Structure formats: C-alpha cells, structure tokens
Amino acid sequence: MKTEHHQVLIIGAGTAGIMVAAQLLKKDRSLDVALIEPADTHYYQPAWTLVGAGAYSYDKTAKPMSSVMPKGVKWIKDFASSFAPNENSVTTKSGNTITYDFLVVAPGLVYNFDMIPGLKESIDKGVVCSNYTDPNHTWDVIKNFKGGTALFTQPATPIKCGGAPQKIMYLAEDHFKKTGIADKTDIVFATPGTTIFAVPEIKKTLMEVIDRKNINLRFFHKLVEIDAENKIAWYEVTKEVESGGCVVIEDSKTDKVDASIQHNYKDVKVDMKDGRFGIHYDMIHLAPPQTAPKFIQDSPLVNDAKWLDVDHQTMQHNTFKNIFGLGDVAALPTAKTGAAIRKQVPIVVDNILKLIEHQGIGSMAYNGYSSCPLVTGYGKMVLAEFDYKNKFIPDPKLKQMLISDSSKEHWRLWMLKKYMLPYLYWNKMMKGENV
Template identity: 35%
Template sequence: MVGVNVNCNRYISVTTQIMAAALTSQAALLRRGSRVFFSVNCHVHSSGGVTSKEHYKIVVLGGGSGGITMGARMKRKIGAENVAIVEPSEMHYYQPIWTLVGAGAKIITSSGRPTASVIPPGVKWVKSRVMNIDPKNNTVFTDSGHKISYDYLIVALGLQLHYEKIKGLPEGFEHPKIGSNYSLQTVEKTWTALQNFKEGNAIFSFPNTPVKCAGAPQKIMYLSDAFLRKTGKRSKANIIYNTSLPVLFGVKKYADALWEIVKSRHIDVNLRHNLIEVRADRREAVFEDLDRPGESKVFEYEMLHVTPPMGPPAVLKGSSLEDHAGWLDVNKHTLQHNKYANVFGIGDCTNLPTSKTAAAVAAQSSVLQRTITKVMKKDKPDKEYDGYTSCPLVTSYNTVILAEFDYNGQPLETFPVDQSKESRIMYHMKADIMPHLYWHGLLKGLWGGPGPYRKLMHLGMK
C-alpha cells in the first residue's frame, strides 16, 4: 500500500531539493573558506592527562547528536576558542540507521564516523568522561583530572541502556537467536538471528521505561515479517510483540494505521507485558503482566529482539540538576534549567515530555540557540519548543509511515499528504536522505527541523 500519488511524489521530491539547496546556501554563507569549514583534519583538540583548571564561556557535556549540534551553533555565535565539548568516545554513530542494520538493509560501518571528524573545527575537545557536575560553582570534573569552569552549560549526555535490569542479560547475548538494535555490540546479532530463523516464535519486546526512538522495537518486527515472507519462512513463524505500554503507539492517528498492519500481517500483540528475564540457554523469555502484579508468562523463542530498559545519565544523580526521576529538569518550552539559569539541556537526557529522537534534537537545537542568545543578553527567552518529534515507522524494506507530532500527541506533519499511509518515498527519506541531513545539516548546526518548510508546503496554514 502506497499512500502518496504521483503528483505528491513529485511535490515531495521538489521539496527535498529545496531543503538541500537551503542547506547548501546556509553553509556557503557561514563558512570562512570551504577548506577550513569542511576539513576533517583542522581540529584543535585536547585529550587525556591531568590538567590545570580550564575555563570556557560555554561547556557542552556530551558528543552525541545534541552536543555536536549545539557545539557547532555556539561556535558560530561566540567563537570556537570559547567552546568546549566533553566526550570520551572515539566514534560517533548515527543510531537511527541501526534499525536497517539489524534487518540486513544497511551495514554497521555506514553508521559511524570518528568523533574527531564531527567535532566543530577549532572547538576544544576534552576527551574525557564527566564524573561530577557542580552547578552551584559552575564547574565540571572529568575522569582524566580536568576541572572545567563555565559561564554557561549545555547538558547533552543522552541516556543509559540497562540490559542488566533484565535477569540473564547482558550475558545472554553470548547465545544465538537473540539480538538488540539498541547497541553497537548487539545490533548485528539481530541480523544473524533473523537469517538463522527456522520455525517458532519471533518475539519483540518494549520495556517499562522511557526509551529513545519508541517506534524502533516495532520497526524491526515489521522488517522481520517482510524478511521471513521473502525467504518463504513466514508460515512457520509466530511473530509476537510484547509491549509494556497500554497502546500500540502513542498517537492515535498512527496507532490506528499500525493496528491495521499487524492485523493484516497476523502479528500477535500483547499489551502491558514487560520482559523481566531471558533464559538464553533454553530460549525462554519471561514477561510480567503489568495489569496482574505477581503474574508472569514464559515464552519460548526461535528469535528474540530485546529493547532494554533505559534511564537518565548516572552523573546527574545528586547534582541538583535532576528531577524526581533523575532526568535533567528543564523548562519544556525554552530548554533552560528550572533551577539554574545558566544551565540548558537538549535531547535524550532531559525530562521533556516528548519522544526521544534525533528529529526532536533538531527542533530543540534552534529553540535552544535562541534561548541562550536571549539569556546572554539578560533578556527573557522568546521562542518556544512545541514538542515536535518524528518517528519514521519502517513497515517493510521499501515503505515507511512518517509519524510527526507535538507535545499534545497531535500530528504535526510536514508534507501535504496523509502520512499515516505507507509510502515508498518516505522510506527513501529514512534510508537515504535523513542520514545525509544528519551528517551535513544537523551536526553542522544548519538544520533546525522542518518547521519552516512545513509552513511553506501547507501554504502558511500549519
């Protein structure tokens, strides 16, 4: 089923070209000479070793999508020498593509690039792990002995995966038939388990915690269904989706479309089922029934995809930056911390009540830049984040339902078509255009989400 007609496809194609052209023109205006702006080898970095106290006007904690994006934006605002990014990892990964890696549609090497190549040129890279944050004294401490003070702090530390909260994991991944698209170490195990599937239950889980990219557990399920059909094994497979949630998807418009898909493809959905144990040696998964405390059910599996419980960065605990659940406590409209006026947050580590996705980071980044600009001038923030986020729900190897919505769970669609329909064009955007937009737009601080283009395509009415 394809939900976009030929005329709309041409419209979307032209729009995509407009976006690309806009990015190109922005880059041309911002660079001081293309060799310097785009060079990978012209960074000034520091790493390792015990150093004396350092001070920067802006310190960014985390080198993921939010941290690199804000580093690039702040560099252009106040100069590279005034910005530092604290990040220990040598590699930076575009994680949304791991859905396709787990299904054999992309290779893992396509998802990663050296961190050195994405740190904004000239920005100080402190290659260390954050050990302690002291917001009262505007100071950050790292595991390599750095004591860094700041005027303004941007927290972009992401979230933590907790496989260990499921009994039998992570050691269970040493056995075959089990994988997870949520970590670099386990994503290829998903593809191996799918390739080696013979007959039986293929089970996909969703934990009883907030997660990043809440649609991803379903995406690999639909792709597995498609793969098993293509290889003639679907008749021997029982595909089961066990989710802790009381709904299939949080936005009704897209949930209704997904229910039609699971029914037509004979996929079993069990709501309010939470994975608590994996007996990998016996190929058994134990799920608790959240509506009947104390009751659990054992499922045998031929393939198991695990979405792990997730939580806030441990370093926030005890820092007075966190809310009651441990997430960074920020104003949901301005992204400024609710207690410390010179602290800001972006991305998965925050308590923003929206889905944790790279698309959300893009929209947040433009608002956050404006907020920081106003705060630096002693003015009140005047731009608000509406909770925009996006989840390209991959439903096969060539179709996607592009879910876009706001804080209220209301669709906030970019294109003038019904995006709850499966679309080949949207799959092309997910698999080919969005990675390019990520590396060359978002991480360069040039892409703040599709808001302006949405108004253009809806003739200013949205």
C-alpha cells in the first residue's frame, strides 16, 4: 500500500529538473515535490546557435523561471551546497537542511574558464566569442569580421551540445559568403578529437560540408591558452601512434603541423614555443571547458572523473539507491543534450514511482539516445540521432515531415530546429508531456 506524501527533492530547474517535476506530479499528485534552484530565468539554450548567427532573437530564448515551474512544486530559491546521503539530506548555501525520501540530481554543468589561462579575461570581449556564454556578442563578431583567420575551437572536456562549436562555424561561413569576404577568409576548426563526428552516416555528410566550405580541420589540437592581446590561441598537439610515441610535426623549422592530422590545409600564421603551436586569429569562437559544479565534484556522489555516478541504463545512483541523476551532470557516455534528457526523464520518473509502490525499480532502460541538430548553413540542417554505440537511429516520425534521410542536409530540418523544437520545448516538454 502506498504511504502518503513521499518527499522528492530535485536539484536544478533546467530541462531535466523541470521535466522530472512535471512528469512526477502528472502521475502522482500526492507526492511532495520540492526543487532547489537559485535562478530567476530559464533559457532555451539550443536556439543560441541561431542567435549567434543573427537568425533568432535572444529575448525569445528566455522565460521567467516562475512561468515554467510546475504547479504544486515547492520552489526553494537557493543554491544546493552539500549532501549527506546517509542522512537523506541536502544543505543549501543559506544554511537550511532539507530532507528527502528520493533525490534527483540535475544541476547541469558549469563553465570552467580557469582551465585555459587567458580565457576568463578575454571571453566575450573584442573578437573572442562564445555562443555558450553570450551569443549576441558572437553575432557582433561575425557581423564585424572583415576577413583573415576565423578560428573555431572545441575544448578537451565533455561539453553540452557537442555539435555547437561547429554549427556556428558553418553559419559564419555562409554569412561570410553572403557579405563577399569568403575569398579573403581562412576558416580553421581546431579540435582535440580525431573526427568531425563519431556517427559514420553523419560524418560522411559533414565532411562533404567541410569540403564544400573549404574549412581547414586540425585534429589532436588541445587549447591550452588564449593570448587575446596578440590574438594567438595556443595549442598542445598530440597524436598517439601505434608505437606509443607522439607525432607532432613533420619539420619543426616549417611551423607546419603534420599534414596527416589536418584536412584542407591552410597556410595560416602559426608560431611555435615550448612545443606548443600558436594559431594567429582575427576572430575566435570557442566553447569553454565544462565540468560538474564544484558542490557535486566535492560530494560523495561522483565517480573518479568527477561526474555524477549513475547507472547508464536506469539513472539510479550506483551507491545510494534513493538518488537518481540525469542530464548534463550525469556520467553517461553519450552527448549532453536536451534530446538525451527527453529520453532519460521518463525512466527516472518510472523508477521513483516503482520504488514507492514496490520497493524496486522498473524495467525501462536508457539506450544512450541523444540528438545533435547540426545546422550546416542558413536554411539547412542534418539531424544526428544516435545511441551509446554511436549507431544512427533516426526518429520514424521524421517520415511524416517528408524527410527520408535525416543524415543529409534538408531545409525541413532547419524549420524543425527554428520553429518546431522551441514550440515543443516550451509547450510540451516543460509541461511534463512525453514528446
């Protein structure tokens, strides 16, 4: 028999926290649901890619937090600061201790500017921009760019929306073409990775886009410092080879990085110092390094890599069985996106309700589904949907939109990104409906 008033405490009112609260209360009104969240505003961040390219209004991406908070949730407007999982309690910044029967941890991640010297001082100033922090500034930088080296770069940490650092590059290239400066522009994408995308079908399309746009890819490039004054981004370049050694350059006198770790080589200005490569830029767009928030990292809830230690299929904490975690903070080997959260939420909700009723979790399992809407130009998009194994798993519903192959560029996918997904987000997902 169900006992009354089980207390579910949720940390974080991003996509994950709001959806879990809304779906729990839809299924069981008798639950006491409390949510810890200090922010006044809730953002629809997927549209920031379009804001950075002048194709969407930033104001439209923000709503008051009070307007998305589900009815019946007790909103604790404070910061969570520490956990006592053996006592089933969380302490907040203002010193309050809140107890729970079940805890859902979904505070998202944070930007860690300190990991790259010079980044904190230079971000969102001059020609250093990031859609992650200020997409309006990105649009100013792209609009005012007059040619030269346009550098786009990705950090070595996991990031939310792994495709975002390259989407803005494709849009910028499109804009440069429209404004007639493409022929005096070299676009460089420097990434610590080894491939443009891990899903083979999507990679094939993106490499065609890279070739069409004549973009220089530089792999194995880990950003380690920003020198904003001299407009140089410093990289460590490491390529592990079978012998276990490191291939870096073919000839240190030429300042030319080994051609085997590049695609569409461009002779942009590169300095060498202390084994590092400094790419000179006239504009740079970057994604800051991203980590779990400090109060999570310092807690007993994390794995060795300092992400929330949850089961990959059930989202249940691996040590504390009445704790669940999902969204960007969770140690799940898939892309950190709102689309992933959309599939994780029903599993967390089902497991909590089953634990209340039967003292055991349900049988639903998360397969690692995530999705990256990869905008490849104004009016063009590819939709990468995949699972833990990087297997391409397109939604059958796309056929209703007359899209037979979402791994290819399509204008209807752009319409989905710009109009349908924001509508579904605010009107369905935030209201606890399964979409």
